[in-house]
Amino acid sequence: MKTIWSIFKFVFMDNLRSVWAIAYTLFIALSTYALVYFTGSFTRGVVSIMNIIILITPLVSTMMTSMYFFNKTDFLFLLLAQPIKRSHTFIGMYMGIAVMLALSVGFGLALGMAMSAPRIEDIQVLLLLMLTGVLLSFIFSGLAFLIAIATRDKLRGIGMALSLWLFMAVIYDGLMLMYFIVFSEYPIEEHAIILSLLNPIDLSRIFIMLQLDVSALMGYSGAVFQKFFGTGLGVGVSIGAMLLWIVVPQFLFVYRARRKDF
Amino acid sequence: MLNGRTLEVCPSCEFKDVQSAYAFASDGDVLLIKQGVYTVSELIVEKAISIRGEEGAIFDGNGSTILYIHHDSVSISDIQLRNVSTNYIEDRAALKCNNSDYLVIRNVVVRHSFFGILVEKSKHGIIENCDVKGDATTDSYLESSNGNAIHLWYCKNMTIRNNQIRNHRDGIYFEFVDKSKIENNWSESNMRYGLHFMFSHENEYRGNTFHKNGAGVAVMYSTKVVMENNQFVDNWGTSSYGLLLKDITDSRLSENLFANNTIAISADNTMRCSIENNRFDGNGYAFRVMGNCTDNVISANDFLQNSFDVTTNSRSNYNDFTGNFWEEYSGYDLNSDGIGDIPFRPVKLFTYIIAQSPASIILMRSTFIDLLNLAEKVTPVLTPESLVDIKPQMKLINDHLKLSF
Amino acid sequence: MITLNSVSKRWGRNEVLRDIDLTIEEGRVISMLGPNGSGKSTLIKCILNLVRPNSGTITVNGIPSTSVESRKDISYMPQVARFAENISAIRLIQLISDIRGVDADPTQLIEYFNLEGHMSKKLGVLSGGSRQKVSAVLAFLFDSPIIILDEPTVGLDPVSRVNFKRLVLEEKERGKTIFFTSHIMSDVEEVADEIAFLLEGKIVYQGKPEELIKSTNQPNLEQSIAHLLKAEA
Numbered sequence: 001m002k003t004i005w006s007i008f009k010f011v012f013m014d015n016l017r018s019v020w021a022i023a024y025t026l027f028i029a030l031s032t033y034a035l036v037y038f039t040g041s042f043t044r045g046v047v048s049i050m051n052i053i054i055l056i057t058p059l060v061s062t063m064m065t066s067m068y069f070f071n072k073t074d075f076l077f078l079l080l081a082q083p084i085k086r087s088h089t090f091i092g093m094y095m096g097i098a099v100m101l102a103l104s105v106g107f108g109l110a111l112g113m114a115m116s117a118p119r120i121e122d123i124q125v126l127l128l129l130m131l132t133g134v135l136l137s138f139i140f141s142g143l144a145f146l147i148a149i150a151t152r153d154k155l156r157g158i159g160m161a162l163s164l165w166l167f168m169a170v171i172y173d174g175l176m177l178m179y180f181i182v183f184s185e186y187p188i189e190e191h192a193i194i195l196s197l198l199n200p201i202d203l204s205r206i207f208i209m210l211q212l213d214v215s216a217l218m219g220y221s222g223a224v225f226q227k228f229f230g231t232g233l234g235v236g237v238s239i240g241a242m243l244l245w246i247v248v249p250q251f252l253f254v255y256r257a258r259r260k261d262f
Numbered sequence: 263m264l265n266g267r268t269l270e271v272c273p274s275c276e277f278k279d280v281q282s283a284y285a286f287a288s289d290g291d292v293l294l295i296k297q298g299v300y301t302v303s304e305l306i307v308e309k310a311i312s313i314r315g316e317e318g319a320i321f322d323g324n325g326s327t328i329l330y331i332h333h334d335s336v337s338i339s340d341i342q343l344r345n346v347s348t349n350y351i352e353d354r355a356a357l358k359c360n361n362s363d364y365l366v367i368r369n370v371v372v373r374h375s376f377f378g379i380l381v382e383k384s385k386h387g388i389i390e391n392c393d394v395k396g397d398a399t400t401d402s403y404l405e406s407s408n409g410n411a412i413h414l415w416y417c418k419n420m421t422i423r424n425n426q427i428r429n430h431r432d433g434i435y436f437e438f439v440d441k442s443k444i445e446n447n448w449s450e451s452n453m454r455y456g457l458h459f460m461f462s463h464e465n466e467y468r469g470n471t472f473h474k475n476g477a478g479v480a481v482m483y484s485t486k487v488v489m490e491n492n493q494f495v496d497n498w499g500t501s502s503y504g505l506l507l508k509d510i511t512d513s514r515l516s517e518n519l520f521a522n523n524t525i526a527i528s529a530d531n532t533m534r535c536s537i538e539n540n541r542f543d544g545n546g547y548a549f550r551v552m553g554n555c556t557d558n559v560i561s562a563n564d565f566l567q568n569s570f571d572v573t574t575n576s577r578s579n580y581n582d583f584t585g586n587f588w589e590e591y592s593g594y595d596l597n598s599d600g601i602g603d604i605p606f607r608p609v610k611l612f613t614y615i616i617a618q619s620p621a622s623i624i625l626m627r628s629t630f631i632d633l634l635n636l637a638e639k640v641t642p643v644l645t646p647e648s649l650v651d652i653k654p655q656m657k658l659i660n661d662h663l664k665l666s667f
Numbered sequence: 668m669i670t671l672n673s674v675s676k677r678w679g680r681n682e683v684l685r686d687i688d689l690t691i692e693e694g695r696v697i698s699m700l701g702p703n704g705s706g707k708s709t710l711i712k713c714i715l716n717l718v719r720p721n722s723g724t725i726t727v728n729g730i731p732s733t734s735v736e737s738r739k740d741i742s743y744m745p746q747v748a749r750f751a752e753n754i755s756a757i758r759l760i761q762l763i764s765d766i767r768g769v770d771a772d773p774t775q776l777i778e779y780f781n782l783e784g785h786m787s788k789k790l791g792v793l794s795g796g797s798r799q800k801v802s803a804v805l806a807f808l809f810d811s812p813i814i815i816l817d818e819p820t821v822g823l824d825p826v827s828r829v830n831f832k833r834l835v836l837e838e839k840e841r842g843k844t845i846f847f848t849s850h851i852m853s854d855v856e857e858v859a860d861e862i863a864f865l866l867e868g869k870i871v872y873q874g875k876p877e878e879l880i881k882s883t884n885q886p887n888l889e890q891s892i893a894h895l896l897k898a899e900a
Contacts, residue, residue: 006765010754017753017789044544044567047627055629075750078805081715081743081815083735084766173630177615177622184619192624206624221620223500261718 004092011096025108032112042122058140062161065144070154098141105133142249189224266290295319315341331359337366346375355380377409396430410435436462478503487513541663556580573613579649587655606654609645611638674723685868701865744806746817748798752791816847852889
């Protein structure tokens with residue numbers, strides 16, 4: 001544990017002091033502020049802010065993680081040459097990057113909100129957005145890590161990470177829509193719920209949408225979704241699914257790293 | 263009107279109760295009710311008298327209808343009426359009026375009453391400054407256990423103004439009521455509709471507020487309706503409307519504000535209506551128009567912050583959407599005439615998809631859907647090609663329409 | 668002592684190491700030579716367990732290289748020293764000390780390499796040479812019995828190079844085993860007790876440099892190596 005902590009601290013500090021981390025935080029803060037400013041209220045801006053969180057956070061997380069991994073091979077070799085377990089090295093590195101990314105989102109959102117003088121009611125939605133941003137940072141940083149460890153080549157690794165993002169953020173929804181249209185004669189609300197649990201970006205989006213009380217817009221289907229996601233069970237399953245998206249890639253990249261030649 | 267006598271009613275007055283005072287009264291007399299609670303149950307009023315309360319005068323129905331009014335030129339004012347219980351056989355009301363022309367009901371407070379004020383077959387009456395509050399909440403499901411606050415049936419030339427109406431089944435209910443005016447009323451938290459009318463023609467609705475009613479406002483099977491300067495606010499729920507139009511013809515809606523409704527206006531079989539200078543702000547769907555609506559003009563409205571501006575179930579369109587302000591419009595105005603140089607298509611492909619496959623609403627706000635909407639906007643395939651605003655405005659038109667509370 | 672026992676490694680179809688037997692004896696300075704792509708880096712990575720051989724075994728002081736324990740006796744100085752951008756050298760040294768669990772005092776080595784003014788600067792702003800020296804400090808700090816250096820003198824200025832070679836010889840006097848790769852033959856001649864010449868994944872010569880010069884009948888090591896390469900071709 002001590003080695004993981006030491007590596008985490010080092011990687012975290014290294015990332016924290018990078019221009020990218022500062023730029024990322026400021027970007028989130030300024031876009032939050034700008035959206036609140038231009039739409040006149042947090043409640044109205046929140047949908048746009050949500051779109052930034054569920055699109056940009058995964059993108060930045062995958063990219064920054066891939067870049068860090070592939071640009072720091074010397075450091076990685078130095079660590080691997082030390083008398084410590086590979087799993088410690090990788091978990092420490094992953095945590096260092098992911099925690100920095102998560103903090104950037106969380107802090108950026110809080111800063112953007114603070115600048116735009118929030119009301120008490122907005123805090124709840126803000127906290128939900130922050131939670132989503134944090135979870136997505138961990139998830140996509142982990143997935144990028146897994147891809148980086150599973151590929152040899154920098155270009156291919158970054159390409160695959162980018163494709164994964166594109167798939168999760170855009171293409172998956174297209175496939176889902178095709179499914180809905182093909183089976184539109186059947187009650188497929190449950191399928192929709194299961195399909196969305198399988199994609200952390202969709203899950204985040206739906207969760208926030210239902211909190212914003214747009215479920216009334218969604219008619220019968222919306223009532224089914226609200227009934228699931230609005231209960232303790234639904235919240236539990238959703239959070240569980242998000243946590244699995246964090247834990248499983250970690251297991252996979254540790255497993256893969258043990259067998260990898262560097 | 264005769265210059266009548268004033269008969270005072272109080273425990274220490276000549277008349278100890280309302281019944282005896284009424285028995286003594288003749289046309290033109292005023293029954294002045296002093297402070298106190300009087301049990302009045304099914305008192306039938308068949309003389310042209312006025313009943314006026316002083317501060318703190320209360321009629322308690324003890325479960326039954328309080329006053330039956332069966333005469334012209336009756337006036338009820340400044341009194342509180344309470345405790346009329348639910349009954350499934352007869353429509354009990356605090357005031358039940360039948361064949362009463364020139365009726366005046368003013369400054370009357372109604373509490374805990376099945377129906378509030380029920381008027382049948384009457385003309386030229388006025389109901390004003392009343393405060394009717396029932397026991398219904400939008401959470402309770404038993405519609406039948408609550409009556410309407412102000413209920414008119416077969417009436418003509420009536421005026422209903424400045425009333426506060428809350429927690430009944432329907433706030434204001436009209437059936438076969440013509441040429442009447444409904445002005446500056448506040449209808450809130452009613453279980454079903456804030457305003458509900460059917461077969462009621464040539465009526466004018468002005469300056470009313472319909473707030474947080476279970477299903478909003480429903481107007482059906484009527485012609486030549488004028489709705490101006492009303493506010494339809496916070497009618498939010500799975501089957502809720504700001505305003506539901508069904509079989510409405512030759513009517514005019516203008517200067518209304520629709521804010522935070524699930525569906526601001528839903529139009530079914532509506533024809534030759536003009537919807538102009540209204541503001542749609544923060545609704546789920548601003549305007550849902552069925553394929554059977556024709557020859558309506560939708561013009562000079564502001565569409566702001568709605569999830570969907572216009573939705574339709576049809577691939578053709580026979581209505582005219584010209585010269586509105588659409589917040590989502592992203593065109594330009596090179597010659598600075600205030601009109602966007604490229605047309606705007608307010609119907610999104612996604613609303614069409616939802617109609618086909620309701621479960622796909624789970625993809626709302628997804629990036630893929632945004633891209634799809636964009637593609638459809640460039641080259642319409644599934645959405646009606648003629649549903650297009652060829653003169654989208656660059657600036658807000660009705661900025662003066664603001665929530666008044 | 669490091670022992671490689673018929674070690675082979677393939678990358679796909681490409682055989683990088685072929686059946687290598689090599690013993691690096693305690694207390695000796697051994698230099699591994701060979702042209703680019705001959706498998707030097709892979710061999711070092713095998714010893715450090717960064718790369719797993721397809722066959723054969725490697726032991727470090729009797730412990731298999733696959734065990735974490737084996738690396739306790741090794742310090743490693745990589746070829747390029749781009750470890751971090753935004754953190755100071757002293758923090759890097761602190762990190763490695765932490766994870767090795769050794770509380771060594773780097774002051775002497777820092778002075779030796781004239782790094783006093785650079786230790787608190789971000790690594791990203793240091794020159795290549797300075798970073799190389801930080802890397803060298805890391806290699807010698809922990810008093811490991813085995814030190815592996817990958818092209819250690821590349822990028823060092825002449826004075827530092829002289830200092831570095833002196834340090835290697837001093838460490839050798841203290842009984843350290845030093846295994847390094849280099850392209851600079853004069854350095855090899857100066858410090859190496861033994862050379863191992865690697866060509867296309869095979870060790871074609873292992874022995875004293877003087878003997879190689881003698882047997883090839885050449886004036887110096889550089890030309891002996893060139894001769895050897897020509898002969899193999």
